[in-house]
Amino acid sequence: MTLLQCHIEGVGAIGPGFASLEEFRKLVETGRADPSAPTPVPPPACLPAAERRRAGTSIKLALAAGLQALEVSGRDPTALSTVFASSGGDGDNCHNLCESLASDDRQISPTRFHNSVHNAPSGYWGIALGATATSTSLCAFDASFGAGLLESMAQLVHDRQPCLLIAYDVPYPDPLDRVRDIGGAMGVALALAPEPTARSLARLTLNLGEGPCSELPEAGLEAMRRGIPAGRGLPLLRALVLSESCRLVIDYLDPLRLELELTPCR
Amino acid sequence: MVPILISAFTATSSLGCGCEAMLHALAEGECGLAPCRFETVDLNTFVGEVTGVDQIVIPSGLSAFDCRNNRLALLGLGQDGFEDAVRESVRRFGTRRVGVFIGTSTSGMLETELAYRRRDPDSGALPADFDYGGTHNCFSVGAFVRDHFGIEGPAVVVSSACSSSAKVFGNAARMIQAGLIDAAVVGGVDSLCLTTLYGFNSLELLSPRPCRPFDAHRDGISIGEAAAFALLQRTPDDAGPEALFLLGIGESSDAYHMSAPHPEGRGAKAAIGAALASAGLSPAQIGYVNLHGTGTRANDAAEALAVQAVFGDAVACSSTKGSTGHTLGAAGAVEAVISLLAIRHGFMPAGVNTGLLERGFELDYVRSRRQARLETVLSNSFGFGGSNCSLVFGRL
Numbered sequence: 281m282t283l284l285q286c287h288i289e290g291v292g293a294i295g296p297g298f299a300s301l302e303e304f305r306k307l308v309e310t311g312r313a314d315p316s317a318p319t320p321v322p323p324p325a326c327l328p329a330a331e332r333r334r335a336g337t338s339i340k341l342a343l344a345a346g347l348q349a350l351e352v353s354g355r356d357p358t359a360l361s362t363v364f365a366s367s368g369g370d371g372d373n374c375h376n377l378c379e380s381l382a383s384d385d386r387q388i389s390p391t392r393f394h395n396s397v398h399n400a401p402s403g404y405w406g407i408a409l410g411a412t413a414t415s416t417s418l419c420a421f422d423a424s425f426g427a428g429l430l431e432s433m434a435q436l437v438h439d440r441q442p443c444l445l446i447a448y449d450v451p452y453p454d455p456l457d458r459v460r461d462i463g464g465a466m467g468v469a470l471a472l473a474p475e476p477t478a479r480s481l482a483r484l485t486l487n488l489g490e491g492p493c494s495e496l497p498e499a500g501l502e503a504m505r506r507g508i509p510a511g512r513g514l515p516l517l518r519a520l521v522l523s524e525s526c527r528l529v530i531d532y533l534d535p536l537r538l539e540l541e542l543t544p545c546r
Numbered sequence: 547m548v549p550i551l552i553s554a555f556t557a558t559s560s561l562g563c564g565c566e567a568m569l570h571a572l573a574e575g576e577c578g579l580a581p582c583r584f585e586t587v588d589l590n591t592f593v594g595e596v597t598g599v600d601q602i603v604i605p606s607g608l609s610a611f612d613c614r615n616n617r618l619a620l621l622g623l624g625q626d627g628f629e630d631a632v633r634e635s636v637r638r639f640g641t642r643r644v645g646v647f648i649g650t651s652t653s654g655m656l657e658t659e660l661a662y663r664r665r666d667p668d669s670g671a672l673p674a675d676f677d678y679g680g681t682h683n684c685f686s687v688g689a690f691v692r693d694h695f696g697i698e699g700p701a702v703v704v705s706s707a708c709s710s711s712a713k714v715f716g717n718a719a720r721m722i723q724a725g726l727i728d729a730a731v732v733g734g735v736d737s738l739c740l741t742t743l744y745g746f747n748s749l750e751l752l753s754p755r756p757c758r759p760f761d762a763h764r765d766g767i768s769i770g771e772a773a774a775f776a777l778l779q780r781t782p783d784d785a786g787p788e789a790l791f792l793l794g795i796g797e798s799s800d801a802y803h804m805s806a807p808h809p810e811g812r813g814a815k816a817a818i819g820a821a822l823a824s825a826g827l828s829p830a831q832i833g834y835v836n837l838h839g840t841g842t843r844a845n846d847a848a849e850a851l852a853v854q855a856v857f858g859d860a861v862a863c864s865s866t867k868g869s870t871g872h873t874l875g876a877a878g879a880v881e882a883v884i885s886l887l888a889i890r891h892g893f894m895p896a897g898v899n900t901g902l903l904e905r906g907f908e909l910d911y912v913r914s915r916r917q918a919r920l921e922t923v924l925s926n927s928f929g930f931g932g933s934n935c936s937l938v939f940g941r942l
Contacts, residue, residue: 284724284726331804358801367683367685368683368684369684369705374658377741377745378658378659378662378741379662381659381662381740381741381744382659382662382663382665386588386740386744387744387748388741388744388745388748389748390745390748390749390805393741393744393745393746393748393749394745394749394804394805394930394931395804396741396745397651397705397706397707397929397930397931398651398684398705398706398707399705399706399707399929399930399931399933400804400931402706402799402931402933403799403804403930403931403932403933404804404931406799406800406801406802406931406932407801407802407803407804407932409801410801411799411801412798412799412800412801412812412813412816413798413799414797414798414799415706415797415799415933416704416706416713416717416797417704417705417706417931417933418702418703418704418705418717419683419684419685419688419702419703419705420685420688420701420702420703421679421683421684421685421686421689423685424685427700427701427702430700430726431702431717431720434717434720434721434724434726435720437720437724438547438720438723438724454670455665455669455670455671455672456658456672456678458671458672459672459676459677459678460678460679460683488642488700488726532700533692533700533701534698535698536642536698536699536700
């Protein structure tokens with residue numbers, strides 16, 4: 281079987297009750313994760329003021345998670361390729377557009393329209409950091425985290441260049457949340473490189489296989505894993521903060537799963 | 547990159563269903579655009595609507611996917627023996643060794659727009675028959691195509707506005723190259739909806755007449771819809787001298803503005819250069835460039851600078867959006883099929899509606915169809931958010 285391999289150089293983590301990987305570590309250690317806790321989403325300081333005002337939660341969340349991983353990796357953002365994976369994009373914006381278009385006055389705001397594209401966070405990332413390398417914005421519904429990881433690692437193997445994966449999801453507002461329930465806002469980012477460096481945190485291999493998926497022993501974190509598509513990546517984050525050598529199975533498109541092997545570098 | 551065989555392809559647009567209809571329309575220099583009568587849209591603009599989309603019936607086992615976008619996908623898949631080619635690939639390589647990579651910008655957005663008109667006046671709830679995952683969600687068309695063929699391999703939908711279905715050629719090629727799959731259904735499906743029509747209107751980018759890319763008096767885009775697909779596979783030893791290949795792919799980001807291109811075409815130039823490098827070709831080895839050419843003042847000016855910077859005034863080029871309209875997320879795949887037809891049938895398609903070229907555009911712009919044996923064609927796709935992708939197709 282084909283094996284993809286890379287090295288993790290940086291991690292970003294923002295979700296219900298945690299604003300960083302360090303805070304996520306505390307939730308793992310205490311077992312006190314609360315899936316209903318609010319997600320602290322910082323304003324994107326890297327964006328010019330005009331763009332910062334217009335950015336919705338999904339853009340802010342994706343940028344903040346990506347910046348965390350970027351900072352740890354120490355990579356130059358201008359030349360770093362990126363993969364943005366989201367199960368849905370900007371729900372608030374979508375709701376607003378649909379309400380306007382269902383009304384008698386169909387005038388919609390130009391900003392809302394250009395922010396409605398699925399690749400809006402990628403566009404703002406480029407503007408904020410001068411990132412001119414390849415950027416891919418993708419979706420695979422509940423399998424979006426797995427699809428993003430697979431795409432990132434296929435790129436790494438093919439291009440031999442570092443790549444930043446940013447998976448993020450934000451709940452829809454009413455009434456869309458009644459037909460698509462996302463259990464919280466979360467951003468998970470991984471800075472990946474093809475070769476080991478002094479910054480490598482762990483070596484990761486990926487293979488296509490079958491379930492069952494790795495679950496989390498902490499009930500609150502397991503609820504986040506199941507309830508938020510980006511949360512499908514939490515078993516990998518948990519293994520990273522515990523510095524465990526382990527095999528993991530991550531959710532992907534039926535009947536496939538991603539079989540991961542993680543080996544800490546230090 | 548290692549060349550990837552393109553063993554089948556098809557396109558359905560306002561020029562008609564399948565490659566024969568498209569070939570005939572391109573030969574005749576037809577324009578598929580007509581005054582907008584779509585749904586309840588009240589805008590002074592032309593659109594490239596595909597006829598008969600809503601008469602397509604989604605099979606009962608897949609009814610959760612029923613929406614205009616997936617009906618258009620099914621109509622498109624049904625042309626040129628494409629379905630048989632995919633099923634043969636699935637038989638040959640196995641269900642898990644075939645992938646699905648589709649680009650779209652709208653997905654089934656229209657279903658949500660219509661559902662919002664039918665919200666419960668008391669509770670605000672969307673109607674009970676509305677299926678978000680099957681229709682609205684970006685991945686809907688990818689899941690639909692995967693389930694339609696019983697494919698169990700990797701799948702993804704790329705949604706990076708107007709570069710979406712050019713970029714999926716890269717996603718598929720990388721996975722084939724990495725050994726994860728042996729073949730891939732790639733394509734683009736985008737359908738008319740209110741969000742894009744009123745959205746581009748809000749940006750004052752809709753032309754009140756059929757779009758005129760690169761014309762001195764161009765005044766905006768005409769939105770179209772389309773479904774276009776290609777079947778990619780690991781290149782066998784016995785492909786034959788006339789076999790067509792994906793030879794190169796170049797991607798870049800503008801890092802400039804959400805809805806305006808870099809004025810000097812910086813990102814476009816980088817994508818074109820990367821595609822040529824990936825194919826191992828010099829600019830002089832490209833026979834024809836299918837331009838992104840949307841017909842807005844800014845886009846065409848930036849692209850002209852990028853093309854001039856790479857090719858000088860030596861390369862024949864045109865935009866086919868005057869024929870098909872700008873099919874947004876499907877444009878990359880539609881223009882890939884046009885590029886493949888141009889190579890197979892030895893012609894350069896005319897950029898219809900374009901009269902006097904903008905002063906200062908030093909381009910060999912094809913305004914009436916030319917016969918020519920083409921070995922290689924470059925196709926450009928540039929999208930909102932500064933997402934750029936150029937593809938090179940040709941013979942080995």
